[in-house]
Amino acid sequence: MKPNGWIIYNGNLPGNKFLDYAEMIQESATKQGIDMKILKNNALLSLLATDQLGIVQLDKAELPDFVVFADKDIYLARQLELLGITVFNSSKAIEISDDKIASYQYMATHNIPMPKTIVAPKIFTTGNIDHKLVEKAIEQLGLPLIIKEAFGSFGEQVYLLHSLEEIITKIDAIQGKPYLFQQFIPSSYGKDLRLQVVGNQVVAAMERVNINDFRANVTSGGAMSVYTPTKEEAALAVAATKAINADFAGVDLLIGPDDKRLVCEINSNAHIRNLLDCTGINAADYIMEHILGVLS
Ligand SMILES: Nc1ncnc2c1ncn2[C@@H]1O[C@H](COP(=O)(O)OP(=O)(O)O)[C@@H](O)[C@H]1O
Ligand SMILES: [Mg+2]
Structure with missing residues (x-):
């Protein structure tokens, strides 16, 4: 029996990059004799109760054997895994x-x-930035150094900073979000x-x-x-x-x-x-x- 698959992509993000990826996977699947259905992550609602684990309005029989998960909705990916579906990449790998x-x-x-990296402790996010901790990061990594937000893509949340002052200003701007300091590789x-x-x-x-x-x-x-x-x-x-x-x-x-x-x-x-x-x-x-x- 041929496996039955879904491709899940983000239904909220602007642009067609994400649908395009899903369609590329779908076309390749078709070439290899497999029909795959493309679905938006926000069309699927994970349902949890004492004796229930499922997707709202879908019977078990309607669920696929596998999913290509072209999204970062880890909760949905994990829900599908808990339902016995094989998810690529796994929710853990995506996470x-x-x-x-x-x-x-x-x-x-x-x-x-990898480049030497220091994880910013939560203490950095209190609004009162501890200059001593930043100085320690500079001591370890030198200047300029890189700050990266933990969650980001397309280079948009990656910063190159040349002085203590620039670093403090950046930390202030991104406070509340997890981030790291990293050695800049010139x-x-x-x-x-x-x-x-x-x-x-x-x-x-x-x-x-x-x-x-x-x-x-x-x-x-x-x-x-x-x-x-x-x-x-x-x-x-x-x-x-x-x-x-x-x-x-x-x-x-x-x-x-x-x-x-x-x-x-x-x-x-x-x-x-x-x-x-x-x-x-x-x-x-x-x-x-x-x-x-x-x-x-
Ligand atoms: N430590 C570093 N030293 C020099 N350049 C870096 C360093 N880290 C990232 N970069 C540059 O910034 C780009 C984006 O960083 P990356 O960690 O890949 O974030 P993103 O997920 O936004 O692509 C990289 O492709 C690389 O060109
Ligand atoms: Mg990158």
Whole structure:
């Protein structure tokens, strides 16, 4: 029997990037003989009671065998898992990937090379910023340093700060949100590598270069070009993906001192359209093939 699948994407976010991803997965599934239904996360209501666990107005028989979860609605992903559905990526992998602090904790646990990072304690968010703690962070990481909000994407919540004053102003502006301090890697200014991992292999890669900003994200102006990763880079990207137990992920690598590679980020929900435009490789085909392999 062919498995029956859903693709869930965020029904609230503006733009068509998220639906586009869902449609790419759906097309690849169709090519591989599987019909998949696309649903918005906010069309599904998780129901919980003493003796009930389900989705409002849906019988168990209407639920799929598997879900490609192109969203970060962890509660919904977990609800589906609790209903016995296999979710790709798992709710846990998406949860860790979405939270940069958790991601670096898992990376450090698995000895993945990464920039030195300090997690801002909750004490920083009281409104009275303790200058001594900021000075300690500067002592450890040097200046300039990077501040990243734990939750963010497209480079929009990543900041490069040059002085104690700039840091204090930024912390003030983002207070209440979890964030981290990180060593700035100057050799990677405006430059990174994006490797798309599926299962145990890198299926496509590109280099991103931005001459106007330290962030290489395409959304902040990074230009993409096809890249052939070395064996070491590919192994590092696969190891990072495994560290958070993701089935597939877009892994960002920084160019560190002595030409060493450092993992910057593991995106469990990486967009694959740019990668297709740049490399001609459709990661969705590999993702679906991998999923069908896991399910069989
Ligand atoms: N420690 C760092 N040193 C130098 N550049 C960095 C560092 N961390 C991030 N960057 C740059 O900023 C970009 C965005 O950071 P990232 O952690 O990937 O956040 P996002 O989830 O917003 O993409 C990276 O692609 C990279 O170009
Ligand atoms: Mg990134």
